[in-house]
Amino acid sequence: MATATAQVSYLEAKKGILSWLFSVDHKRIGLLYLYSLITFFLVGVTLGLLMRYELLNPGKDLVEAKTYNQIFTLHGVIMIFLFIIPSIPAVFGNFFLPIMLGTDDVSFPRLNLLSWWVYIIGAVMALSTLVFGDGPADTGWTFYAPYSVKTGTNVSMSVLAAFILGFSSILTGLNFIVTIHRLRAPGMTFTKMPLFAWALYATSWIQLLATPIIGITLLMIVAERTLGVGLFDPSIGGDPILYQHLFWIYSHPAVYIMALPAFGIISELLPTFSRRTIFGYKAIAYSSLAIAFVGYFIWGHHMFTSGMSGTARFIFSMLTFLVAIPTAIKVFNWVATLYKGSIHVEPPLLYALAFIFQFMIGGFTGLILGALATDIHLHDTYFVVGHFHYVMFGGTGFAFFGALHYWYPKIWGRMYNKAVANIAFVIFFIGFNTLYFPMFISGLMGMPRRYYDYLPEFHVPNIVSTVGSWILAIGLLIMLGNLIVARFRGRKVTERDPWGGITLEWQTPTPPPVQNFDSLPELPLNGPYDYENKPQIKD
Ligand code: HEM
Numbered sequence: 001m002a003t004a005t006a007q008v009s010y011l012e013a014k015k016g017i018l019s020w021l022f023s024v025d026h027k028r029i030g031l032l033y034l035y036s037l038i039t040f041f042l043v044g045v046t047l048g049l050l051m052r053y054e055l056l057n058p059g060k061d062l063v064e065a066k067t068y069n070q071i072f073t074l075h076g077v078i079m080i081f082l083f084i085i086p087s088i089p090a091v092f093g094n095f096f097l098p099i100m101l102g103t104d105d106v107s108f109p110r111l112n113l114l115s116w117w118v119y120i121i122g123a124v125m126a127l128s129t130l131v132f133g134d135g136p137a138d139t140g141w142t143f144y145a146p147y148s149v150k151t152g153t154n155v156s157m158s159v160l161a162a163f164i165l166g167f168s169s170i171l172t173g174l175n176f177i178v179t180i181h182r183l184r185a186p187g188m189t190f191t192k193m194p195l196f197a198w199a200l201y202a203t204s205w206i207q208l209l210a211t212p213i214i215g216i217t218l219l220m221i222v223a224e225r226t227l228g229v230g231l232f233d234p235s236i237g238g239d240p241i242l243y244q245h246l247f248w249i250y251s252h253p254a255v256y257i258m259a260l261p262a263f264g265i266i267s268e269l270l271p272t273f274s275r276r277t278i279f280g281y282k283a284i285a286y287s288s289l290a291i292a293f294v295g296y297f298i299w300g301h302h303m304f305t306s307g308m309s310g311t312a313r314f315i316f317s318m319l320t321f322l323v324a325i326p327t328a329i330k331v332f333n334w335v336a337t338l339y340k341g342s343i344h345v346e347p348p349l350l351y352a353l354a355f356i357f358q359f360m361i362g363g364f365t366g367l368i369l370g371a372l373a374t375d376i377h378l379h380d381t382y383f384v385v386g387h388f389h390y391v392m393f394g395g396t397g398f399a400f401f402g403a404l405h406y407w408y409p410k411i412w413g414r415m416y417n418k419a420v421a422n423i424a425f426v427i428f429f430i431g432f433n434t435l436y437f438p439m440f441i442s443g444l445m446g447m448p449r450r451y452y453d454y455l456p457e458f459h460v461p462n463i464v465s466t467v468g469s470w471i472l473a474i475g476l477l478i479m480l481g482n483l484i485v486a487r488f489r490g491r492k493v494t495e496r497d498p499w500g501g502i503t504l505e506w507q508t509p510t511p512p513p514v515q516n517f518d519s520l521p522e523l524p525l526n527g528p529y530d531y532e533n534k535p536q537i538k539d
């Protein structure tokens with residue numbers, strides 16, 4: 001089907017800042033999210049670098065104890081609520097889900113725009129604690145009671161911010177569920193959907209069903225702080241363990257809001273760069289649902305040391321091991337996809353490979369923490385800090401940047417300098433592992449987390465870690481610098497399929513027109529990664 005008139009791309013359709021801020025085009029909303037997310041991410045990184053500088057030597061280097069506590073709390077709040085939870089769904093889900101399903105937008109475009117505005121309001125509230133009240137919360141991003149009820153810092157504002165941000169997350173989830181159910185192109189059955197769509201589908205259910213729990217719990221903190229209702233503080237008749245249960249009933253499933261979309265990204269990158277059908281399509285698709293489901297029943301592994309009964313601890317530990325099974329299924333399938341594939345080493349693939357490597361380290365150390373006996377020793381040590389950075393940053397963060405390099409030419413119609421991208425990746429990768437691996441060692445040695453000071457015997461791993469943070473920052477700057485330069489000066493890309501991908505976004509013009517397609521997309525015969533029957537793409 002030839003195109004009669006060349007359609008204007010979504011980038012050029014309308015001009016002016018307002019045409020972006022109030023756009024209901026899912027692609028533009030994805031980019032609004034991208035720019036705001038990266039901004040907050042850089043604020044979070046700066047706070048991380050400050051902390052690492054403070055920890056270069058034992059004793060005070062830079063900031064007081066209380067300031068350090070506020071810094072790690074704000075760092076955690078920004079990284080969790082403003083960066084990693086929205087990240088892949090809000091940016092790449094918004095931009096590519098409708099295209100990958102062969103449709104022109106999400107089901108509720110205006111709710112989609114609302115979700116971005118709500119996100120910005122929540123973000124501004126979270127950051128406003130820097131100037132309002134007695135400064136940012138110093139409780140840790142977990143806001144554990146009873147301390148969060150008693151401290152003078154601005155916990156109420158941070159907690160309300162997280163409450164507001166929850167709505168943004170719910171709106172995105174709701175939109176994706178309805179879009180997937182109602183707007184798939186003719187012929188795009190559930191089992192022909194790309195795995196990224198499957199991953200977003202499983203994620204969306206968690207966003208929709210788990211987020212309200214944290215919303216209510218956080219409001220309870222505000223009620224207790226302002227009205228003195230005894231909910232969590234034992235001195236006025238509350239129960240602090242109740243808080244921990246409510247918090248983790250959301251926050252454990254929330255780690256799958258962070259992880260599942262990343263699994264989806266990896267399942268797109270590997271087939272494209274090995275020119276091969278994904279191994280075990282159905283196993284990967286259904287294991288996302290299995291992970292989302294089992295993920296609801298394992299929150300207690302965050303509370304092994306809180307005085308739960310032995311039976312409860314045993315059951316939570318067992319169930320935690322259970323969730324490793326569907327996760328491992330995915331890893332085996334990814335590796336099997338690469339095996340005997342025709343591997344094209346390009347920047348996005350490097351990020352995908354680093355994801356597998358780092359996510360495995362994150363996952364295995366997660367099992368060490370999920371095992372009751374070892375967790376008693378490791379709870380609240382640097383081992384935990386190493387673990388969750390490997391999962392969230394080494395995993396989801398790397399998948400996010402991999403996706404950015406993958407879809408970059410489609411989004412902007414320009415290509416970045418690949419050699420620079422490769423160099424940036426190598427520095428970023430070395431920096432990441434130098435920064436976080438030593439944390440497993442200091443953690444095993446017994447160094448507790450959330451202190452601005454430490455005993456001299458932990459000095460060496462901390463020096464290594466801080467030097468790693470500088471290497472990582474350099475890699476990050478080169479990577480982002482390269483992408484920003486390419487936006488204006490990069491080689492123009494007009495071909496539809498610069499990577500040889502096969503899912504529907506590679507059949508649209510580059511960059512896509514407002515309505516996404518200029519002709520009816522062709523579905524590959526046998527599922528979304530059928531390289532044997534690849535549709536003929538017309539440029
Ligand atoms: C340059 C990048 C980063 C550096 C240098 C860094 C460093 C740190 C440090 C030193 C801590 C405090 C550990 C402690 O005292 O207990 C911390 C905590 C934390 N980081 Fe990062 N981090 C970085 C990026 C990230 C990213 C990308 C994420 C999420 C995707 C993240 C999530 C967290 C969370 C959730 C905490 C826990 C905060 C708390 O204890 O309440 N960090 N990070």
Ligand SMILES: [Cu+2]
Binds near residue numbers: 255298299301302
């Ligand atoms: Cu958990």
